[in-house]
Amino acid sequence: MTGPVSLAIDAMSGDHGQTVAVGAVRLALQQHPELRLILVGDASRIEAELATHKLTGDAHVSVQHASEVVEMTEPPARVLRNKKDSSMRVALNLVRDGRAQACVSAGNTGALMGLARLVLGMLPGIDRPAIISAMPNVRGHAHMLDLGANATCTAEQLFQFAVMGAALATAVDGIKRPRVALLNIGQEDTKGHHTIRDAAARLSASDLNYIGFIEGDGIFFDPVDVVVCDGFVGNVALKTGEGVARLIRRFMREEFTRNLWHRLTAATAYPVLKSLSKRLDSRNYNGASFLGLNGIVIKSHGDADARAFANAIRVAALEVKKNVPRRIGARLAATLGLSAVSRLATGGA
């Protein structure tokens, strides 16, 4: 797919609302002039923010008014029932109506997922979306799912995650036969519980490039492209990893500021520390996709800054260009033997 890419940006959700969203839009446009970004939310506040960023009247940007905002802790069920004019829902409506090709939001994960299912619908054979994100790995990155949408999963669901994750890796990374692994507590066949072993049997019998079980450290070191786990394990792993990284950054800062001599050392080491901090910057991994939907929805961290949010926009644009839902739909249809394929899977949108 070439030509302009239209994205609906939920500009009001997340911890920082339009401040961060518009800042991210400016950064994203600097790097990706092919984008057309529709900022959804309180028009007057968005226009004011656009003005501070000298983006008033910019042809790449438009505003779609929405009168409500989904709060970060609001119960998803209530959001679905009420808040018909929230920035989140209106942004998803734009995708449903073909006015945008993807939606990016930093809002309440549960509400975004519920609304996305309601507004866009699921691909045939999939009940609930799975959250996938790239994780740093010594060989580049690995895609990991589910990162929290499904607290418990059947073996069949884990298998479907594998199919979707592999299709995504093929689409965005161009890997023909992505290596798929199950996250487990040991590498031997006998390890783990029956669900994971059943999933392993299902994967072994499939045409996926299933390489077996990996352990937590394998996410970062093993030769793997797609790591599959249930949403409970995936979410804990993701946040534990983030916690360790934050703890180490904190220790580094403490050590390099402990006394005058250490501060001088930090000054000398500045270029090294800067390049290190760039490599460790979690903002480069912001932007998780909801897979299994009939459309592209990218979730940014709630407390993302403009740089991080801009990365989520980049992820959305990449998935649009690579036709991710269509390719996942086709792969699911082929693997699960579904005759009915979705609008997107047959080339719509």
Next chain:
Amino acid sequence: MTGPVSLAIDAMSGDHGQTVAVGAVRLALQQHPELRLILVGDASRIEAELATHKLTGDAHVSVQHASEVVEMTEPPARVLRNKKDSSMRVALNLVRDGRAQACVSAGNTGALMGLARLVLGMLPGIDRPAIISAMPNVRGHAHMLDLGANATCTAEQLFQFAVMGAALATAVDGIKRPRVALLNIGQEDTKGHHTIRDAAARLSASDLNYIGFIEGDGIFFDPVDVVVCDGFVGNVALKTGEGVARLIRRFMREEFTRNLWHRLTAATAYPVLKSLSKRLDSRNYNGASFLGLNGIVIKSHGDADARAFANAIRVAALEVKKNVPRRIGARLAATLGLSAVSRLATGGA
């Protein structure tokens, strides 16, 4: 408890056998002259290693011959059936017979757990041991369990882990009412699956100082003393955290050796980097306890070096001095309303 502390050291298991075990014994004795260490395994190989460390004839050290070694990948069931004279089993026998107060092994986790249950037995009310270890936390450390013994757990088991973990934190850290949290994928009451929510209800109704759900990053940042989860989640979290730490160390090494200038910087920053690396040294956290056994068994990492293994010996000695199994047994008996209490719980051994 004062006076000498006798520990049985499985000197043959783990990736490095007696080389590391004897090196660790030397380090441990330098810091803890109150220890009496019984090295279990191939007597001639242990004696040879003792000689290289100038420990031949040392009054703090003795050797107990055992003719077999449990391999790292050997199925536990086979180890239990055969290998009656393995260094692992003989070391556990010494604890059972009161000749040692704790056992330390770097061997095959599954085999060690199976043998420990068989040889030492469980505390009343507990079916299987849970693995607990201290994790670094901005406030010092938190104890986390289960780290891999139980791939699936009932709410009642999670509750029992909480009771045991709290008793351990009280015993070794002197915290009167340790703060206990459940590891979950969100902090709201509605998060997670029914097992974790049932465990939360059970904990809320108990006399433990239950503070609610924490997420993965909370292990390192929240004000918590005991983190409870099932063994699948705990093991993945532990290894993911280790993986992230290893990845960051690797990035640091790469950045500080990228070119001559960076190498010079590293030389200037040496004192800072050394003190940082000391704080990040995972060897300070080596030594996980099997809780719920009628005795003290400490598992060292299979690939631990002498410094790490020495820490596992330190953990064992601390638990002996603090009477950990007796205090856990008493706490379990009180909480679970058990009238029968174990030998250790009534003050034996």
